[in-house]
Amino acid sequence: MDNWPLGDAVIRQYIEGFYGHGDYRAKYWFIGMEFGGGGSEAEVASRIQGWHDRGGLELEDLGGPKGVARNSRWFQPNYPLQATWKQLIRVLLSAEGSPPSREQIRSYQVNKLGRKGGLDCILELLPLPSPGLNSWLYGPFCKRIPYLCDRPTYTAHVAPLRIKHLRDLIAEHCPPNVIFYGSGYAHWWREIAGADFRPSEVDAVSSARVGDTHYVVMHHPAARGLTGAYFEAVGLLLAGTIRGQKGAARGVEKPL
Numbered sequence: 001m002d003n004w005p006l007g008d009a010v011i012r013q014y015i016e017g018f019y020g021h022g023d024y025r026a027k028y029w030f031i032g033m034e035f036g037g038g039g040s041e042a043e044v045a046s047r048i049q050g051w052h053d054r055g056g057l058e059l060e061d062l063g064g065p066k067g068v069a070r071n072s073r074w075f076q077p078n079y080p081l082q083a084t085w086k087q088l089i090r091v092l093l094s095a096e097g098s099p100p101s102r103e104q105i106r107s108y109q110v111n112k113l114g115r116k117g118g119l120d121c122i123l124e125l126l127p128l129p130s131p132g133l134n135s136w137l138y139g140p141f142c143k144r145i146p147y148l149c150d151r152p153t154y155t156a157h158v159a160p161l162r163i164k165h166l167r168d169l170i171a172e173h174c175p176p177n178v179i180f181y182g183s184g185y186a187h188w189w190r191e192i193a194g195a196d197f198r199p200s201e202v203d204a205v206s207s208a209r210v211g212d213t214h215y216v217v218m219h220h221p222a223a224r225g226l227t228g229a230y231f232e233a234v235g236l237l238l239a240g241t242i243r244g245q246k247g248a249a250r251g252v253e254k255p256l
Contacts, residue, residue: 094235
């Protein structure tokens with residue numbers, strides 16, 4: 001990364017200080033494993049430097065004329081549905097009422113997702129964007145930031161710090177619903193929730209309640225074999241209206 005227009009201080013601040021989009025007062029918090037994208041050095045540098053130039057906020061607003069994603073294709077005509085977001089929105093809208101149509105999901109993505117004062121808060125455990133678990137662009141920083149030498153070292157260094165902060169945020173804001181997506185990361189989700197998860201009325205979905213917060217662990221939207229019915233069932237579970245629907249939707253990952 002010697003050729004990248006990105007200073008060590010900026011990337012350290014990003015790792016320690018950026019958590020996602022939306023509002024901590026939101027009714028639904030979605031927590032994933034890491035930010036997607038970051039397929040090239042130029043894209044990563046642009047995203048991290050852009051975050052720093054906008055003020056280095058812990059939580060950014062996706063919308064508005066100065067929103068972080070205003071130039072993203074997901075917010076431009078013809079407004080394509082983003083693969084992960086659309087299923088998170090499906091969960092939220094199903095919890096708020098009836099299972100949504102594609103156009104209702106599209107409208108929420110364009111006009112409401114990740115907004116200040118909105119219903120959702122979209123957070124990630126690991127901060128550096130990456131297109132997949134087998135990709136690691138940050139090795140060249142190793143000489144100056146040793147824990148960026150490889151993904152395991154980075155994860156071991158960063159995850160405990162961010163888990164503690166996420167736990168502190170939950171304790172402070174007491175969100176009614178926290179939805180973890182990616183059941184393969186259940187060990188991290190248990191640490192954040194401070195509780196063991198038990199099977200729910202929906203196959204391959206586990207849940208726990210700690211105080212006033214309802215925690216749910218579901219498959220990642222990118223998992224194979226899932227349909228919209230699976231995420232609608234998660235929403236109904238959050239709403240407390242799931243009855244007699246066990247097995248309504250199955251995924252390919254093993255239940256927790």
